[in-house]
Amino acid sequence: MSRERNLEILVGAFMVAGFVALFFLSMQVSNLSLGNAAEGYQLTARFANVGSLKARAPVTLAGVRVGRVERVTLDRTTYEAVVALRIDAEVDNIPEDTFANIFTAGLLGEQYIGLEPGGSPEMLRDGDEIMQTQSALVLEQMIGQFLFSKAGGDS
Amino acid sequence: MLFDPLARLGRAGLGVLERLGRAHRLLLAILLGSAEVLLRPRLLIAQLYNIGVLSVLIISVSGLFVGMVLGLQGHYVLARFGAVESLGLMVAASLVRELGPVVTALLVAGRAGSALSAEIGLMKATEQLAGLELMAVDPVRRILAPRFYGGVLAMPLLAAIFSAVGVLGGFFVGVGLLGVDAGAFWSQMQNQVDFREDIVNGVIKSLVFGVVVTWIALFQGHDCVPTSEGVSRATTRTVVLGALAVLGLDFILTALMFGD
Known part of the structure; x- marks a missing residue:
């Protein structure tokens, strides 16, 4: 027992x-x-180049994480990258003219999406698209452009 | 004579297939006999004790040391890139995703799986299983099913203990010994380790390993040649096959879960 x-x-x-x-x-x-x-809720954004942005990368607003990248796909007619963002439900007042940038955490860190809110009174709803975007800065391209302009300036 | 080697190869191949078939029939019989476990939870508790409780010591000590080694080695590599704050992330991610489920499964195969094989093999060799059948008690339901569920339930819990103790070991070495900032250690970990992606997948992994390791152990015991040599072979095969199956399956599961 x-x-x-x-x-x-x-x-x-x-x-x-x-x-x-x-x-x-x-x-x-x-x-x-x-x-x-x-x-x-879900938002989409189109970028000319997403660099090495991956699904699950953070989406931040003023440095605070407000969501995650759900998936990155290619639009085969416009050759743009279509990024689906999943934004937390409590952040429901992102203005319509918000700017989406792809930033890099540190020099070699992972890439994330930074939102810069605009001033529009209209808010983004589920399924809307962020119209103003800026592509990722590809380090190699920047170095190439820098070297090219240097060479051009010298001659 | 000319075809003798070919015939031997064929016989070996058929033997393997036959064993595979018997293994699957045994698994099916165990699953069909699951009701016995619900009717007699005592049997399950006894097996949870044998497989789970008795493995806690080896699991937590190994987890502690694995976590501490991860802390030391991770610090050595990360310090070169000036990223020692990511030590917590490194320790936790590698424990939760890989080392926790895999090392736990290997240890359980060695500690509890071999014991299960030997126990059931000896029951067969001393005709206890046949005796049960004579008394109209189905040994698959009465003996094998509780052991199967004991192993399947114990494995994820043991893996969770392993990972948790390992994280604490990494914390002890990283923060206590090497002077990583405690806040950065935890916050980097919490930011980057995802509940569904990492922890739930780790639990799924260890559930799969629990099924496979216990299944192999029970089948080897149940299928052994009922002699002392046969039992010893079955025990060896349990550990070898169990370890191989865990490592091979781990690759497949990792490729399915994280290979993106």
Whole structure:
């Protein structure tokens, strides 16, 4: 009787330890904030060049993360990159004339999308498109242009 | 005579196929016998003790050391790029995505899988399984099904313990010993480790490993030649096949989950 009970207590303790570990991993290690799993609304933006922007890259506004890149696809008629953004539901007042830039975190860091809100009273709704965008700065191109203009200036 | 080697090859091939078929029939029988586990939860608790509780010590000690080594090695590499703040991210991501599920599965295959094989092999060798059948008790339901579910349930919990203890080990070495800023350690980790992408995928991985490792252990025990040599071979095969299956499956699962 008491051996059986000890066994049950130990198994119970094991399961609690396992779930505590899972809970610790979810809350402390990962960015789980309850309820924003697939919520929020979707915006799209077209870029001439997205550089190395990947799905799941952060979308920030004033440096604060407000969403994530959902996917990056190619528009085969205009040869533009179409980026789908998933914006958190509570950030529902992004003006229509907002500017979307692709920035790089640090010199070699990953790329993310920075939003600069405009002044329009009209807000973007689910499925809308951000019309004003600026492509990623490709470091190699910039260096190439710089060298080219240097060479041109000298002659 | 001319075709003798060819015939041997064919026989070997057929033997492998036959074992695979028997393994799948056993798995099917176990799954069909799942009701027994619900009717007699005592049996499941005893197996959770054998497979889970008794593995906690080795799992948490290994997790601690793996995390500490990750902290040291990660710091060495990241310091060259001036990115020691990412140490937490490195430790947590590699533990949650890969090392937690894989190393736990390998340890469980070695510690609990071999014990399961030997136990069931000996039951077969001493004709206890046949005895149960004589008493009209289905050994697959009574003996194998609780062990199967015990292994499948214990594996993700053990992997979570491994990863959590490992993160703490990495924190201890990185922040305590090497002087990484504690705030940056945790915040980089929380920013970049995603719940669905990383943690849920890690749990799915360890569930799959739990099924495979326990299945292999039960099949090897149930299918062994009922002699002392046969039991010892079955134990060896459990560990070897279990480890190979875990590593091979890990590649496939990683390619499916993260290979984008």
